[in-house]
Amino acid sequence: MRKLILGILGVLLIVGAIFLGNYIASSKKKTRPVPEKVVKTVFTDTIENKTVKIVIPANGNLVAKRRVELYAEVQGVFRSTGKLFRPGQEYSQGQTLISIDASEYYASVQSAKSNLYNTIAAIMPDLRLDFPEVFDKWQIYLNSFDMDKTTPKLPEMTSEKENYFITGRGIVSSYYNVKNLEQRLSKYRIRAPFSGILTEALVTEGSLVRNGQKLGEYIDNSVYEMEVSLGKSYATLLKVGESVELNNIENTMSYLGKVTRVNGSIDATTQTIKAFVEVKGKDLKEGMFLEAKLNAKEERNAIEVGRGLLLDNNQIYVVRDSLLDIIDVKPVHFSDTKAVIKGVPNGTIILAKPIPGAYAGMKVKAFQNKENSSKSTSSN
Missing domain, CATH: 2.40.420 (conserved putative lor/sdh protein from methanococcus maripaludis s2 fold)
Incomplete structure (x- = not known):
């Protein structure tokens, strides 16, 4: 009996162990969740x-619209004008940029003017006798003759006899010789053709200036131009006078310009056409890089x-x-x-x-x- 009871207990333990193992195994199985379909927002x-509006971006550097390269046409020593001839120096229109010592040449001009005056004065008695009708105008000319001023234009000759008489005395040739000397004398002083600023100075006061020597560069710092290159497809779309928005690289300053010129030919190498945009501004400087937005078409x-x-x-x-x-x-x-x-x-x-x-x-x-x-x- 005892063996029977132990056998039954053994069987029950084995069956219980089997059920316990199955339970533990089934509890470790996890059901895989169904993935939720994501809908993107x-x-x-x-x-x-x-x-x-089709806007064409372009960029370029500013160049002064009016620029003068200063060259010497005479020789002499560079004299001070009251302003230092240095880059950044501003001048008003008509102010002296460069003054070259012309004392020696000035003396020769005055000598020629004196000879002209003496020649005219020498014929006055003959004019009083032979041409009394023209004497007064020549007398007025002599009275207005000032050695310190530009030689006045000769009186108009109204008859052939007067013309032959005056020309025969060498007055006309002497007059044009004096005017030629005065014209060359004016080259010893270079004046500012417009208000602007000196951007390059290659000589200093006291330097010996030679004929043909470059002295510097002078620009008008109130108006600038920017050259931009555009595709040839826009050649017929750009029009002179159209407004253009300009910005600096940092996009902190904006300016309003306008198209002033459009080149009539296309660059054969790059197949582009060049347009020129004019812009004004106190903060603008030559060489400044700007970006332009050109309104090509709608x-x-x-x-x-x-x-x-x-x-x-x-x-x-x-x-x-x-x-x-x-x-x-x-x-x-x-x-x-x-x-x-x-x-x-x-x-x-x-x-x-x-x-x-x-x-x-x-x-x-x-x-x-x-x-x-x-x-x-x-x-x-």
């Missing part, structure tokens, strides 16, 4: 076609989108019933960050920002701004 725009029934939204096959994503779809579009202009396209019907909802991994048929959810949830946005 996207930014969208509702399209409204309108007229888009494209009707078009929209402007980011270039990242345009697919390689000239297509864009649209949202239809919370699903992405693809439509064909017609690009008409590209800039660095934007693209002007046509062919998108009004009211079409497109992506406002590209999303990674997008594909046609992808389920999306449009982002709703609480403040503007009831407003549709334009692509522009």
Whole structure:
């Protein structure tokens, strides 16, 4: 009996161990959760076609519109004018830029003027006797003759006899000889042709200036020009007089210029056309680098989108019933960050920002701004 009881207990222990093992094994099994389908939230725009201004970006350096390179046409010692001949020195129109010592040459001019005066004075008695009708005008000419001023123009000769008489005495040739000397004497003093600033000085006071030597450069610092190169497709679109917005590199200062000239020929090497933009401003300096935005033309029934939204096959994503779809579009202009396209019907909802991994048929959810949830946005 005892053996029977022990056998039954052994069987029960074995069965219990089996059930306990199965229970422990079954408790370690975890059910794999069903992955939840993620719906991406996207930014969208509702399209409204309108007229888009095509703006062409360009850049260049400012150059003074009026510039004078100063050269010596005579020889002598550079004398002080009261202002230091140094870069950055400003002058008003008519002020002396450079004065070259002309004392020796001035003496020869005065000698020639004196000879002319004496020659005319010597014929006055003959004029009184032979040509009394012209005596008065020559007497008035002599009275107005000032050795310290420019030689006045000879009186007009009204008859052939007077002309032969005056010319025969060598007065006309002496007069033009004096005027030639006076003209050369004026080259010893160079005056500012306009108000501006000296940008280069190659001589200093006391230097010996030689004929043909470059002395410096002088510019008008109130008006500048910027040369820009544009694609030949815009040759017929740019017009003289159009306004141009200009900005510096830091985009902290903006200026308003205008197109003053457009080159009539296209560069055969680069296939570009050059345009010149005039701009004024107190803060402008020659050589300053500026970026220009030229209004080339206006494209009707078009929209402007980011270039990242345009697919390689000239297509864009649209949202239809919370699903992405693809439509064909017609690009008409590209800039660095934007693209002007046509062919998108009004009211079409497109992506406002590209999303990674997008594909046609992808389920999306449009982002709703609480403040503007009831407003549709334009692509522009």
